[in-house]
Amino acid sequence: MREAELVRRAQSGDHDAMVELLRSIEHSVYRSAYYILGNEQDALDASQEALIRIYRKIDTYQEKAKFSTWVQRIVSNVCMDKFRAKKETVSIEEHEMTLMDRQNVEDEILASSMASDIQRAIAKLPHQYRMVVLLRYLQDLSYQEIADTLELPLNTVKSYLFRARQQLQELLHDYQKGGIG
């Protein structure tokens, strides 16, 4: 109720309501950006850009979907733009091939010893897998909400989520088996 009221006031042009609304979603936006992008600096840039987009496009929000879902869509788009800017987009097959190379995985884990196993494993996921998993666990979105947020078919979302968890399980098993982390 509180969030819906702030949204209406912000859409009507209430600057204070808009700022308050942004403050309410600030941490959530940053958390998603941080786990999606994998580092603090990129997360800060993406979060600020996402908040500015939310501020500018608040008029386009419709109550058909959850406000959190709409916000996460914007965050996901900003993060995808970041990925494209860095040209880090790698096809899923290529990413799976790299995961098959255990030596590369171990090297990557050793390079980022400060991160937890799960965080390292998440960082190894393809972007689409990563986003689906994070939306599922960080934002507690359903399959359909994830599909709406990422504008993907429902079965695709399920497939991405299942494959992501499977890869994470393999990665974590490998970390524990190798005594790393």
Place this chain on the structure above:
Amino acid sequence: MLREADMELLQRDLDNDLSWEEKERLQALLSSNPDLQLMQERLRRVSMQLAELPPVTPPYSLVDAILPQLEKASVKPAAAAVKPMREELPVLEWKQPEKKPFRRKQLPVWLARVGTGIAAACLLLGIFVMAKGVIDRTGTGSRPVPVEEKPAVVETEPQPSAPAQEQPDKPDVPQQPDNKQPAKGQPAQPNPPANKKQAPAAKPQKLNSPPAVATTPANEKGKAATPARPAIIDDRPIREKDDDKDNKKEKNNPDPEKKREAGGDRKNEKENKGKDDDKKGNDKGNGRDNEKGNGDGRGRDRN
């Protein structure tokens, strides 16, 4: 080996997406398949780790950081109305470099104007100098021309014309006989000094007329050729004209000398007649040339 359908049931169970029947079927599979149980355990651990991801917070307030931008964005509509005006100015400034070459083009225009002014001044000066020179020439030339023409007239009219113009006091005596004689052959000249050219043209006839009285054929030829004389007389060299002037002076001497000169004139006339007869054989029908020879012959004979 795990089947894909069994793995899907495990995955969906993690998301609480299984129906009651699917859960019973999964329990039956797990009880009969230890590998499936192990996989279920690993996936649950992964899911728990994902659900327990540590909360991360930004080191500073993102909203406070973007508030200036948000305020600018809120001001944009008002500023947008002002910006176009400011943006038009640079557009106008872009036209300035286009004017620069135009200014550069103006420089030669100024130079061209100055050049044209100088050229016009030079032309005016040149015209002025030329005009002045022409005036001077005409002024100085006009003076000698009448002088030259006067002797020419004198050449043709040694006795009457020269005294009439140059020595108005003396000619009174000699002009009378001359004027009387031409009055018979030709009508009197209304204004001899007004048309100097006409005067010499008419006067030679007067000179020729006295002898023509004796010889009519020569006189008739002289009448027909009178208009061409002055032009031919002008072409003579100055020495001859000066000589003619001297002759005029001699002709203008007092009466006793006139008688002598009259005799000389008669002799010259006889000589001219002889020459005319000779020339007639050479130039038949050219009475003018014969008369020219008479005019020129006088001065030459005397010289």
